[in-house]
Amino acid sequence: MSVKDDYGGDYGDGHKKIASAWFETFRDNLCAALEACEEDVTGPNRTSANEPGRFERTAWRRDEEGDDNSGDTGGGGVMSVLRGGRVFEKAGVNVSTVMGEFSGEFRTRIPGAAEDPRFWASGVSVVIHPCSPLVPAAHMNTRMIVTTQGWFGGGGDLTPVFPVDEDTADFHAAYKDACDKHDEGYYPKFKKWCDEYFYLPHRGEARGVGGIFYDNLNSGDWDADFSFTQDVGRAFLEAYPAIVCRHMDEDWTDEQRHAQLVKRGRYVEFNLLYDRGTTFGLKTGGNTEAILMSMPPEVRWP
Numbered sequence: 001m002s003v004k005d006d007y008g009g010d011y012g013d014g015h016k017k018i019a020s021a022w023f024e025t026f027r028d029n030l031c032a033a034l035e036a037c038e039e040d041v042t043g044p045n046r047t048s049a050n051e052p053g054r055f056e057r058t059a060w061r062r063d064e065e066g067d068d069n070s071g072d073t074g075g076g077g078v079m080s081v082l083r084g085g086r087v088f089e090k091a092g093v094n095v096s097t098v099m100g101e102f103s104g105e106f107r108t109r110i111p112g113a114a115e116d117p118r119f120w121a122s123g124v125s126v127v128i129h130p131c132s133p134l135v136p137a138a139h140m141n142t143r144m145i146v147t148t149q150g151w152f153g154g155g156g157d158l159t160p161v162f163p164v165d166e167d168t169a170d171f172h173a174a175y176k177d178a179c180d181k182h183d184e185g186y187y188p189k190f191k192k193w194c195d196e197y198f199y200l201p202h203r204g205e206a207r208g209v210g211g212i213f214y215d216n217l218n219s220g221d222w223d224a225d226f227s228f229t230q231d232v233g234r235a236f237l238e239a240y241p242a243i244v245c246r247h248m249d250e251d252w253t254d255e256q257r258h259a260q261l262v263k264r265g266r267y268v269e270f271n272l273l274y275d276r277g278t279t280f281g282l283k284t285g286g287n288t289e290a291i292l293m294s295m296p297p298e299v300r301w302p
Contacts, residue, residue, distance in 0.1 A: 010222035011150030016120060019144040019226060020097045023124040026142075026233045027093050030126065031055045031080055033241045037087045043249030044132075053085020055093065060287040062098050073100040079290045083297070087248050090129045092293035097122040106283045111216060112147035120146040123154070124233070125277065127294040128240075133260035134247045136160035136167060136208070137267065139294070140236040141277060142229045150222075152229045153215035155190065156236045157198050158243075159208030159267060161260045167243045168209045174239035175212045178231040182224065190214045200270055207270050215276075264299040271295070 038052035061076040077096025082088050099120040107113035123143025130137060142154030158171045172191070179186035194213035199206050212232070217225050271278055271294050281291035 011144075011146045015222055015226070016097075016122065016144070016146070019229075020095075020122045022226075022230060022233075023095050023122060023142065026230075026237070027078075027080060027095050027124050030233075030237055031082075031093050033237060034082065034088060034091055034093075034128070034244075037241060037244050037248060038082075038085050040245065041086045041248045044251055053082045053088055053091075055080040055082045055091075060290065062096075062100070062287065075099050077287065077290060079287070079293060081293060085131070087130060087132070087135070087244065088128060089131045090297045092125070092127050094125045094290050094293055095123070096125075096287075096290065103283065110145075110147060111151070112149035115148045118147070121280075125290075125293070126156075126236070129264065129296045130244065130248070132248060132250065133161045133252050133256040134250045135244050137264070137296075138236075138240050140233070140240075142232055144226075144229070149218065151216045151218040152225050153217060154229060154232055155194055155211060155213035156232065156240075157194055157208055157211035157213070158240075159263070161256070161263045163209050164247075167246070170243065171209070171211060171239045174235040175232070178228070178235040179212065181231060182228045186214075186228070187212065198270065200266060200274070202273075203266065203269070205266070207266060258300075261298060261300040262302055264296040265301045268295060268299055 035052065035054060038054075058079045058081075059076065060079065062074050075096070075098035077094060077098070080093045082091040085091070099118070101117040102110060102113045102119055107117045110119070113119060121143060123141060126138070126140040128138045137159040138156070139159070140154070140156035142152070144150070144152050156175065158168065160167065176187045179190060190212035191210060194210050195206065197213045198208065198210065217228070219225055278291055278294070282288070
């Protein structure tokens with residue numbers, strides 16, 4: 001029995017399968033686009049690795065004993081990680097579909113879980129740490145979650161060490177176009193949400209130059225909300241690889257590399273202290289390596 005089958009509505013098994021399949025398709029398309037950057041680079045990164053970087057996939061299972069022996073627990077996912085490439089020092093594109101029960105502590109913090117602790121969640125999570133300090137780091141995720149309620153969430157943001165106006169404008173334009181196709185109120189709302197969410201209060205600074213962030217999206221039209229979630233992924237696929245290609249052949253200095261490693265420290269601080277996805281994964285028994293895939297391979301604090 002699935003979680004939503006008890007309650008009916010649009011978030012049943014058929015739509016769960018459709019959403020999960022899309023997250024996997026997006027994963028395949030993005031991995032191919034990033035591997036194409038690895039093939040095409042001709043600048044200083046090319047000498048740092050003899051061969052273009054490739055994503056290695058590792059499947060994992062979330063095994064959990066269900067109280068009712070219904071088999072409606074567990075699930076798993078696939079980690080796709082590129083390490084030590086010509087362009088990307090580390091890039092992760094992970095997909096997962098998990099189900100089970102929230103702990104007593106956590107269920108009060110999730111919509112619909114206080115009435116029934118069972119949940120189902122599927123999504124794709126992307127974190128990219130380039131070799132070059134002139135290529136922005138990036139994050140993107142989309143997900144569908146079902147408790148006694150159902151909703152979509154996600155977004156994407158850009159974290160350059162040295163912001164470039166053209167990059168920022170192109171990244172935001174892609175997301176504005178995606179939002180405006182569905183609701184002209186989405187972009188200003190979700191941009192503001194991103195600016196407020198990806199903020200380090202203990203530093204008094206934003207993590208990057210923003211993007212969009214949304215959660216608990218259930219307009220009452222599952223098809224419309226799913227279509228928007230797909231367009232959020234497509235916008236990232238359109239904008240980010242193009243920004244990478246714009247800068248991946250540029251020379252950089254040791255001073256710029258040092259600044260990059262310090263900036264990565266801010267990324268670590270946010271993900272460990274404030275990121276909802278990290279908390280959700282750890283509180284629901286997810287794969288620790290997949291959850292902490294977002295951590296950069298090398299970082300320093302001044």
